[in-house]
Amino acid sequence: MICLTGDTHHDTLDTNEQLWLRQQGHSVSEVEVSVEYVRLCEQYRIKCTLYVTGRTLADQWALFQPIAAAAICEVAGHTFEAFPRPAAERQKAMQHGNVATSHAGTHGSYKEQDEDVARMCRIASERLGTSIVSWRNHGFVHDGNTNEILYAHGIRYVSDDLNWEKYHPERLESGLISHPVNVIMDHDHIYHAHRTPTYVKKQRENWSFTTESTSESFTVDRWGEMVMDQVARIARAGGVATVLAHPICMYTADRFATFERLLQQFAGYKNIHACDVGQYVPKEN
Ligand SMILES: [Zn+2]
Numbered sequence: 417m418i419c420l421t422g423d424t425h426h427d428t429l430d431t432n433e434q435l436w437l438r439q440q441g442h443s444v445s446e447v448e449v450s451v452e453y454v455r456l457c458e459q460y461r462i463k464c465t466l467y468v469t470g471r472t473l474a475d476q477w478a479l480f481q482p483i484a485a486a487a488i489c490e491v492a493g494h495t496f497e498a499f500p501r502p503a504a505e506r507q508k509a510m511q512h513g514n515v516a517t518s519h520a521g522t523h524g525s526y527k528e529q530d531e532d533v534a535r536m537c538r539i540a541s542e543r544l545g546t547s548i549v550s551w552r553n554h555g556f557v558h559d560g561n562t563n564e565i566l567y568a569h570g571i572r573y574v575s576d577d578l579n580w581e582k583y584h585p586e587r588l589e590s591g592l593i594s595h596p597v598n599v600i601m602d603h604d605h606i607y608h609a610h611r612t613p614t615y616v617k618k619q620r621e622n623w624s625f626t627t628e629s630t631s632e633s634f635t636v637d638r639w640g641e642m643v644m645d646q647v648a649r650i651a652r653a654g655g656v657a658t659v660l661a662h663p664i665c666m667y668t669a670d671r672f673a674t675f676e677r678l679l680q681q682f683a684g685y686k687n688i689h690a691c692d693v694g695q696y697v698p699k700e701n
């Protein structure tokens with residue numbers, strides 16, 4: 417079983433990929449790139465779940481609308497604002513060959529997080545005409561309050577855990593069902609956009625776990641092979657393989673060439689939306 421997921425951010429967030437694309441003279445919107453991603457999923461009949469920021473729905477609704485209208489795609493929450501950090505600061509860091517942290521590492525207080533989740537859920541209901549039930553935090557940033565807040569706002573499925581060993585979704589104390597990203601995710605493991613080998617080498621200097629395989633980066637081709645190995649292993653064990661392939665990362669890496677190859681191979685497996693993972697929680701759980 418495959419649960420294909422991706423995250424979509426508003427263009428005013430100025431993520432490192434967005435800045436990089438503009439530096440290359442490309443004016444494409446991350447939302448347009450996401451539309452293309454969903455079209456490819458339609459072509460290969462692979463369901464996907466896109467976690468989108470509330471600001472995208474609020475400010476870029478006309479561009480986003482085709483995604484909302486596509487049955488193949490479940491639209492889910494990715495915080496409203498995604499903890500923006502000043503773009504100028506990051507641009508300067510990157511120009512000097514330094515690592516630029518793309519987002520803040522905290523939601524702030526309980527109240528601030530509660531308000532952000534409420535805004536996300538509200539704009540989703542307004543725009544989509546239905547409530548969102550699935551969630552992933554931007555940058556997987558979560559704290560001791562997150563799950564309780566999400567549950568109180570009607571969220572039921574969360575994918576904030578990165579764990580290659582957990583093959584099955586699990587029910588959390590908060591009542592949420594968690595389906596960990598258990599397949600090597602794209603962004604932190606592939607060379608693409610600003611993540612050149614030199615940049616990644618620099619980035620790793622700040623990491624404490626560089627001896628582990630979870631800290632390595634690969635070409636997008638190699639990454640694609642690793643994804644399929646992990647997916648096959650999880651499927652053999654009867655688990656749910658939650659794949660994270662971001663539209664903007666897949667686009668900047670090789671204009672969706674690897675992504676399309678993955679979709680072709682995914683077609684050999686059953687696939688579900690994040691909102692369907694509940695039925696795959698093992699009984700003893
Ligand atoms: Zn994100």
Ligand SMILES: [Zn+2]
Nearest residue numbers: 433603664665
């Ligand atoms: Zn990326």
